[in-house]
Amino acid sequence: MSTMSASDLSSAFGASHDHHQCIDQALSTAKRLCKQHRARLTPVRQRVLELIWQSHKPLGAYQILEQLAREGFNSAPPTVYRALEFLLEQGLAHRITSLNAFVGCCHPERHHQGYFLLCRACGSAQELQLDALGQQLQQIAAAQHFRLEAQIIELSGLCPNCQTAPEASA
Amino acid sequence: MSTMSASDLSSAFGASHDHHQCIDQALSTAKRLCKQHRARLTPVRQRVLELIWQSHKPLGAYQILEQLAREGFNSAPPTVYRALEFLLEQGLAHRITSLNAFVGCCHPERHHQGYFLLCRACGSAQELQLDALGQQLQQIAAAQHFRLEAQIIELSGLCPNCQTAPEASA
DNA sequence: ATTGCTTAGGTTATAACATAACACTGTTTG
């Protein structure tokens, strides 16, 4: 166990951080990666990426849709789901299965599975960097002769803020 | 890592096992536990439990519903969802979030989180006993001052059978 | 047995999440 550590530096739960910086950085990284991969970060796709980066709270497809509609984008469900599919493929976003929601990926450079702490009170998600865990799970699967392709690790409970101040809406 | 092992004896993927025995045992354990806990294993609830034990493949709520309908049970969605909720509360079933489906719990005596290997080809689910993993995750959460309440661990890929014979329907 | 409480189930409607299918447009490339 001592081989593992949760080394995410910018905790979503800790002291509040400059979130605009989060978004800006995510966006410029996204642009760079898309250029590299000859993928087109079109207006809708970029806007959806911005929206899921507005906070560290995973956003449902229909919430995104609503916002797009307000902004005059076309907005039928396929629009959003297509954009999300693109972002997932490019590794720019993660899907949070247990919430049917989507969140920006903190480390899109590295291809990886997303591991999350999810606060049930304030709804925020913190992505964890747990490389050793991924390898452990690979080994567990291998021991069963199972070819592991994807991992869903979602840990839910109460974040530090919400243990004392329930339902905070940071 | 050597502290962990996947010790489930009756692999869902290994040599085929006597599945009737699975069901029978699950059912009698369920009856015993419900009696202990003064919970009522009513006909619908029991039947739903039997259905999700029919195979090691997680079953969707509407698949269950369909089967109940065929058998003359009342069957509107709430019927099934209530029964499933009961079974989950009693620890007799697990929900597989990534499949929106439900499966019988192999070890209802012990209160625990379900950890699963899910084959994307044949749809079967194997529950893993990974006590050490649960503790690790607790520690990871604790390091972030996060109060962990629930864990979703779903590992998907190809089971041993389906690596050679895709789409088997055991 | 009668009352009253509590749990379970019936019923209708609808909310929430996701995709199929097909048409149209714009971009790229030979």
Added chain:
DNA sequence: CAAACAGTGTTATGTTATAACCTAAGCAAT
């Protein structure tokens, strides 16, 4: 330019889950 393809628009529908309100069944105390 034409062909091929990627992206988007649009309509409709499929799939999963719950709200709300009502009825019935079990059960405990008198």
